[in-house]
Amino acid sequence: MAGPRPDERPQPTARRNAQGIKVDPDAGAEHRRRTAVISALVEHEPGVLSRVSGLFSRRQFNIESLTVGPTTVEGHARITLVVEETDPGIDQAKKQLLKLTPVIAVGELESDAVRAELVLLKVRGTEPDKVHAITEMYEGRTLDAGPRTITVQITGDERKIDDAVDAFRQFGIIEIARTGQTALERGDSPTTPGEEPGHSAGGSATDEPTDDETTTDESTPNYDD
Amino acid sequence: MSESAEPAVDATDEEVDPDPDATGEAGAATAAAIPENGAAAVVAALESAGVETAFGVQGGAIMPVYDALYGSSIDHVTMAHEQGAAHAADAYGVVTGTPGVCLATSGPGATNLVTGIADASMDSDAMLALTGQVPSDMVGSDAFQETDTTGVTAPITKHNYFASDSTTVGDVVGEAFALSETGRPGPTLVDLPKDVSFGETDRAPKPPEPPARSKPDPEADPESVDAAARTIARAEKPLCLFGGGVIKGNATDEARAFAREHGIPVVTTMPGIGSFPEDDDLCLSWAGMHGTGYANMAISHTDCLIAVGTRFDDRLTGGVETFAPGADVVHVDIDPAEISKNVQADYPVVGDAGTVLDQIDAALDRSPDAGEWREQCTTWRDQYPMDYAVDPDEPVKPQFVVEAYDAATDDDAIVTTGVGQHQMWAAQYWTYTEPRTFVSSHGLGTMGYGLPGAIGARLAADDDRDVVCFDGDGSFLMTIQELSVAVRENLDVTVVVLNNEYIGMVRQWQDAFFEGRHMASEYDWMPEFDKLAEAFGARGFRVDEYDEVADVVAESLAYDGPSVVDVHVDPRENVYPMVSSGGANGEFALTEDQL
Ligand SMILES: Cc1ncc(C[n+]2csc(CCOP(=O)(O)OP(=O)(O)O)c2C)c(N)n1
Numbered sequence: 001m002a003g004p005r006p007d008e009r010p011q012p013t014a015r016r017n018a019q020g021i022k023v024d025p026d027a028g029a030e031h032r033r034r035t036a037v038i039s040a041l042v043e044h045e046p047g048v049l050s051r052v053s054g055l056f057s058r059r060q061f062n063i064e065s066l067t068v069g070p071t072t073v074e075g076h077a078r079i080t081l082v083v084e085e086t087d088p089g090i091d092q093a094k095k096q097l098l099k100l101t102p103v104i105a106v107g108e109l110e111s112d113a114v115r116a117e118l119v120l121l122k123v124r125g126t127e128p129d130k131v132h133a134i135t136e137m138y139e140g141r142t143l144d145a146g147p148r149t150i151t152v153q154i155t156g157d158e159r160k161i162d163d164a165v166d167a168f169r170q171f172g173i174i175e176i177a178r179t180g181q182t183a184l185e186r187g188d189s190p191t192t193p194g195e196e197p198g199h200s201a202g203g204s205a206t207d208e209p210t211d212d213e214t215t216t217d218e219s220t221p222n223y224d225d
Numbered sequence: 226m227s228e229s230a231e232p233a234v235d236a237t238d239e240e241v242d243p244d245p246d247a248t249g250e251a252g253a254a255t256a257a258a259i260p261e262n263g264a265a266a267v268v269a270a271l272e273s274a275g276v277e278t279a280f281g282v283q284g285g286a287i288m289p290v291y292d293a294l295y296g297s298s299i300d301h302v303t304m305a306h307e308q309g310a311a312h313a314a315d316a317y318g319v320v321t322g323t324p325g326v327c328l329a330t331s332g333p334g335a336t337n338l339v340t341g342i343a344d345a346s347m348d349s350d351a352m353l354a355l356t357g358q359v360p361s362d363m364v365g366s367d368a369f370q371e372t373d374t375t376g377v378t379a380p381i382t383k384h385n386y387f388a389s390d391s392t393t394v395g396d397v398v399g400e401a402f403a404l405s406e407t408g409r410p411g412p413t414l415v416d417l418p419k420d421v422s423f424g425e426t427d428r429a430p431k432p433p434e435p436p437a438r439s440k441p442d443p444e445a446d447p448e449s450v451d452a453a454a455r456t457i458a459r460a461e462k463p464l465c466l467f468g469g470g471v472i473k474g475n476a477t478d479e480a481r482a483f484a485r486e487h488g489i490p491v492v493t494t495m496p497g498i499g500s501f502p503e504d505d506d507l508c509l510s511w512a513g514m515h516g517t518g519y520a521n522m523a524i525s526h527t528d529c530l531i532a533v534g535t536r537f538d539d540r541l542t543g544g545v546e547t548f549a550p551g552a553d554v555v556h557v558d559i560d561p562a563e564i565s566k567n568v569q570a571d572y573p574v575v576g577d578a579g580t581v582l583d584q585i586d587a588a589l590d591r592s593p594d595a596g597e598w599r600e601q602c603t604t605w606r607d608q609y610p611m612d613y614a615v616d617p618d619e620p621v622k623p624q625f626v627v628e629a630y631d632a633a634t635d636d637d638a639i640v641t642t643g644v645g646q647h648q649m650w651a652a653q654y655w656t657y658t659e660p661r662t663f664v665s666s667h668g669l670g671t672m673g674y675g676l677p678g679a680i681g682a683r684l685a686a687d688d689d690r691d692v693v694c695f696d697g698d699g700s701f702l703m704t705i706q707e708l709s710v711a712v713r714e715n716l717d718v719t720v721v722v723l724n725n726e727y728i729g730m731v732r733q734w735q736d737a738f739f740e741g742r743h744m745a746s747e748y749d750w751m752p753e754f755d756k757l758a759e760a761f762g763a764r765g766f767r768v769d770e771y772d773e774v775a776d777v778v779a780e781s782l783a784y785d786g787p788s789v790v791d792v793h794v795d796p797r798e799n800v801y802p803m804v805s806s807g808g809a810n811g812e813f814a815l816t817e818d819q820l
Binding site: 012017021047 | 376379380537545569812
């Protein structure tokens with residue numbers, strides 16, 4: 001064993017950071033976490049949701065919310081995931097998702113994508129007028145009103161929902177149920193790469209949303225009955 | 226259990242005469258055979274996929290499939306434990322290059338497969354597991370021997386299937402088989418409820434085809450190839466790092482040609498052992514925790530690391546902060562998710578290993594100027610040789626035994642191992658020159674892999690090749706029951722137990738990092754393995770001294786059947802070099818006091 005001891009050997013001076021990225025001594029910038037909205041088009045088959053959520057927990061991706069629902073294509077569903085990760089983490093999450101056999105396509109949404117969430121809030125019914133006023137203010141809807149409780153529904157982006165929840169606190173919130181965000185890409189761009197609309201019962205399902213900011217808030221036609 | 230077999234008789238009895246045609250004897254050509262039930266369709270699908278051998282254990286929920294195997298051309302090997310079936314199938318797959326097949330019943334049968342499936346998953350080994358399941362209408366009721374097998378195995382399979390329809394179950398099995406070996410290989414599983422196996426069908430399964438989306442493009446995009454080629458051409462200290470993907474992707478010819486053509490030194494990962502001949506001047510053997518000092522020096526100092534088919538496991542990289550820190554990393558892999566997962570790829574090239582190496586070769590207008598670097602690597606090889614001290618009056622050194630078997634066998638002999646120190650010595654002191662000759666549990670590190678692995682390898686390999694299993698006393702004891710299978714099938718395997726009466730690798734760590742407190746690592750209650758072998762009906766040998774080694778090596782290899790050689794090796798011997806976990810590759814220790 002003629003070679004020098006470990007501390008006497010020539011050692012490289014360069015370094016990588018914990019993500020395995022070469023550290024540029026001048027820049028040396030660390031990756032900050034950011035929030036990303038990922039949309040996965042999947043085969044709508046049993047177990048697909050548990051595969052996706054299992055993947056996220058197993059790999060310790062930081063997941064904020066997850067929503068699922070069918071698309072215009074028969075047999076397809078869309079899973080919308082909000083994750084908070086570093087850029088390499090987001091990249092890895094997308095690639096790992098795409099490896100799952102039932103996953104058809106994965107896209108990360110642009111920051112201007114249309115996003116919405118729905119919240120149900122049950123508050124004390126002692127001040128119905130004031131509750132109504134706040135509900136109006138957030139363009140919400142009263143779903144149930146009794147002498148003791150009032151339940152309202154608010155839809156909108158995350159910020160609006162957070163604000164609304166804050167505003168309702170004064171009445172004493174009894175219960176809350178939030179769906180988590182769901183989202184679509186704006187305009188002509190498909191939400192996941194290569195995605196094409198199917199022949200849905202609704203006919204012209206591809207009507208472009210206008211650039212009008214209120215689009216998301218008006219798109220709640222099914223809660224009337 | 227017996228009562229659950231009842232419906233079997235009913236279901237098959239009312240069918241027409243028991244015509245064995247359905248399960249056919251024509252082997253691979255039976256795609257068109259008309260099955261009678263789901264189970265026969267499963268077997269027809271296996272036959273049409275070219276499956277010749279399957280490993281498993283019987284049981285209630287899988288009985289219909291076994292019944293369908295009755296007239297089949299498939300050779301079924303009953304194992305002593307389902308873990309053995311999974312490891313045997315895994316090793317069979319590694320040696321043949323096609324997915325190994327294992328079967329188990331529901332519940333405990335399926336859970337016993339789990340370790341072997343996880344092992345195959347970590348090593349990207351192609352394998353198909355078929356599990357019985359309780360009848361569909363009982364699923365979810367906590368029925369006798371019910372386990373949520375698809376749930377349990379979802380994280381450790383490439384994909385798994387719950388078969389729900391007798392008419393399509395054959396297609397599903399074919400797809401699972403094909404998917405397992407497509408692109409980056411990995412284990413797949415099909416869970417077969419008993420009613421689906423029993424259910425009538427007369428539809429021949431479709432030829433095995435993976436789902437269209439799962440077929441990756443073998444060719445890399447030319448721009449990424451050009452960028453990688455430009456970097457390689459101007460490198461001064463280029464280094465090839467060949468991983469298991471080179472072997473799995475059948476790219477050893479291209480890999481060898483590439484390194485030789487351009488005079489680039491080669492380091493392999495442990496799963497990459499055999500991708501490049503270790504007796505070649507360019508080869509620095511394998512890098513990582515117990516890799517050679519020279520491989521680890523080369524990794525630390527390269528300026529251009531051409532990494533092919535590796536996932537940069539932490540046993541290879543040590544702390545990533547110090548892994549090839551000055552290198553531009555060219556990373557070739559068929560799985561895009563491996564790119565920049567652990568180590569950032571400066572030049573990602575996604576595609577099939579062999580295809581991409583040819584593409585890069587074509588794009589390289591000149592070889593890198595690496596004469597000085599090659600000399601440097603040679604100097605390191607001289608400075609940090611792999612050696613150990615032999616003293617005839619002392620207990621036998623395990624390394625000596627490995628070398629003795631290597632010298633007595635041909636290049637195409639296959640080595641399997643358990644997990645521990647003996648595994649490292651088998652990797653370090655045997656000179657591997659051919660792919661698929663080192664069959665081991667890498668990523669999961671499963672003690673007990675060695676013997677069932679040897680059984681799988683033996684059944685996969687031509688008769689004239691030797692199969693030697695290096696095992697530890699602890700590892701051997703974990704799956705020793707598979708000796709009964711080796712005896713029953715008269716399999717010519719030689720199990721060499723490097724018996725140190727310790728679970729040695731643990732003891733080594735206790736010596737180094739736990740102030741020598743040997744908590745639960747002393748195994749001085751080990752049976753006499755040679756006698757135990759005889760009890761099983763195998764040949765047993767025992768070695769205590771150096772001068773017994775040569776004869777026993779020759780005799781055990783010459784014996785036509787399973788033999789167990791209990792070698793009482795130096796119990797204090799430890800594995801070096803060693804990179805401490807999370808440490809820098811270049812700071813490997815050669816002795817304990819250097820740690
Ligand atoms: C199934 C399993 N259990 C525990 C371990 C942890 N482990 C790693 S090496 C080792 C010791 C192996 O001892 P032995 O098989 O006697 O081999 P040796 O190190 O003595 O050569 C143990 C317990 C493991 N790898 N696998």
